[in-house]
Amino acid sequence: xxxxxQDPGPFNVPEGATVxxxxxxxxxxxxxxxxxxxxxxxxPKLLMSVYSSGNEDGRFTAQLNRASQYISLLIxxxxxxxxxxxxxxxxxxxxxxxxxxxxxxxLTVKP
Amino acid sequence: NAGxxxxxxxxxxxxxxxxxxxxxxxxNHNSMYWYRQDPGMGLRLIYYxxxxxxxxxxxxxxxxxxxxxxxxxxxxRLESAAPSQTxxxxxxxxxxxxxxxxxxxxxxxxxx
Numbered sequence: 172x173x174x175x176x177q178d179p180g181p182f183n184v185p186e187g188a189t190v191x192x193x194x195x196x197x198x199x200x201x202x203x204x205x206x207x208x209x210x211x212x213x214x215p216k217l218l219m220s221v222y223s224s225g226n227e228d229g230r231f232t233a234q235l236n237r238a239s240q241y242i243s244l245l246i247x248x249x250x251x252x253x254x255x256x257x258x259x260x261x262x263x264x265x266x267x268x269x270x271x272x273x274x275x276x277x278l279t280v281k282p
Numbered sequence: 283n284a285g286x287x288x289x290x291x292x293x294x295x296x297x298x299x300x301x302x303x304x305x306x307x308x309x310n311h312n313s314m315y316w317y318r319q320d321p322g323m324g325l326r327l328i329y330y331x332x333x334x335x336x337x338x339x340x341x342x343x344x345x346x347x348x349x350x351x352x353x354x355x356x357x358x359r360l361e362s363a364a365p366s367q368t369x370x371x372x373x374x375x376x377x378x379x380x381x382x383x384x385x386x387x388x389x390x391x392x393x394x
Contacts, residue, residue, distance in 0.1 A: 175324075179322075205382050207382075213387070213388075214372055214385035214386060214387050214388050215325070215372070215385050216385070217382040217383070217384065220381070220382060258324065258325075260382075270327070270383070271324075272317075272324035272325040272326075273324050274322070274323055274324040275324060
């Protein structure tokens with residue numbers, strides 16, 4: 172079993188739809204959690220950190236469930252520009268070298 | 283603000299050749315990383331440097347060496363390139379781990 176698992180998709184949704192991605196992790200010692208966005212043939216860019224209390228940034232909401240060891244990303248009112256691959260990242264014990272990336276979930280938003 | 287700058291952006295090597303990928307960051311970050319990304323896969327850590335003067339192996343270090351030249355610069359060297367090292371290489375830096383990392387634009391390396 173991979174340390175960090177994501178549904179690869181692809182998720183194909185119409186503009187304006189709400190879409191949610193989940194990411195599960197296997198190590199209960201994990202401390203920091205992030206969502207990154209990666210456009211085709213580009214570098215990953217930090218989208219948001221994920222906190223125990225949940226956090227929201229505009230149309231994006233991230234949640235952490237430590238008991239079930241998963242994080243989620245909810246995108247409301249999808250835009251064409253949201254089309255990308257979303258990477259889940261889990262870091263253990265605050266150690267710089269212990270970040271594990273998921274393989275990513277691909278989202279395509281269609282007109 | 284340049285952020286993280288990698289050079290070169292593209293490179294083709296013959297099997298057995300060597301090369302060094304350069305990375306520099308201007309955000310005064312302590313930690314720097316080298317990742318590789320293969321098609322359809324997530325990023326895998328090659329080496330990292332938690333702070334100036336230290337380097338450590340990541341998940342896939344074989345065939346690579348690194349140098350943390352100073353706080354700004356972290357280079358990755360392939361001593362004898364192999365086709366299995368064909369990949370996209372990303373350099374990244376971070377301040378505190380909890381704040382996430384910032385990535386360079388990547389180096390697309392093909393070994394023939």
